[in-house]
Amino acid sequence: MSVLVAFSVTPLGVGEGVGEIVAEAVKVVRESGLPNHTDAMFTVIEGDDWAQVMAVVQRAVEAVAARSPRVSTVIKADLRAGAVDAMTAKVESVERHLAAPPAN
Template sequence: MLVAFSVSPLGGESDSVAEAVADAVRVVRESGLPNETTSMFTTVEGEDWDEVMDVVKRAVQAVQAHAPRVSLVLKADIRPGHTDQLHAKVERVERYLD
């Protein structure tokens, strides 16, 4: 299961969200699950809903420590029996581009 999500504080004292987002990314990286962070989303890969959504929930909680309101955008690819899709999906596209 792949989950791409973006979490951001709303209504805080600063118009920069970098520190709060860094705290969320830290939670993801410390989870031990395969993950990747880009300029817009963090993608995390796990075996099932419980495993992945626990990480997302803790990332949201980390951002909540910075602001009274939080925005969460989430997209999931649920494909049981497939692993390392974080890389495999990109590799399949790259083959067509070569």
Template sequence: MLVAFSVAPSGAEGPEGSVHDAVAAAVRIVRESGLPNRTNSMFTEIEGEWDEVFDVIRRATEAVGAYGPRVSLVLKADIRPGRTGELDGKVERLEAALKRGEAAPEGE
């Protein structure tokens, strides 16, 4: 499965960098997990089996909880049993379709 998630403290009182520090704590947990992942300006994507992915997200969320009284968590999941390498595979198929001048196949 692929999961894109965003986690941040809510209602935190503290220095300007506190949100960045909280997000860095979450991303550090994701990167140390060893699961395929990437972070962009809005989300962190992670790929793996259900239990291992959600364990990492749980730990990342708990780490952010240390930075404020509330935590905001947004998730989007693509659950396709038996598929691996989709973190890059989906993007590669999209880029190939763009080069051919076609739309991506249904379901991509």
């Protein structure tokens, strides 16, 4: 099974510059060894089961909470039996459709 989780962790009550604190969460994700991708809004992580992925998300939130009095977290999950490397495959599917000639 593929478990994809997109999440954001936002420290609150620490001022406008939060990049240094958010980096602590991303560091936890990268050190997990699971496939991941971070962009301007979310970090996506992929694993084989729910508990494995959510444990990393929890540690990332805890890393931010250690430096912030309040933490806001947004989580979106996609569980799919039989899928492998869904994080890459989903994007490749969209890119193939974009490259294909228009249907009549």
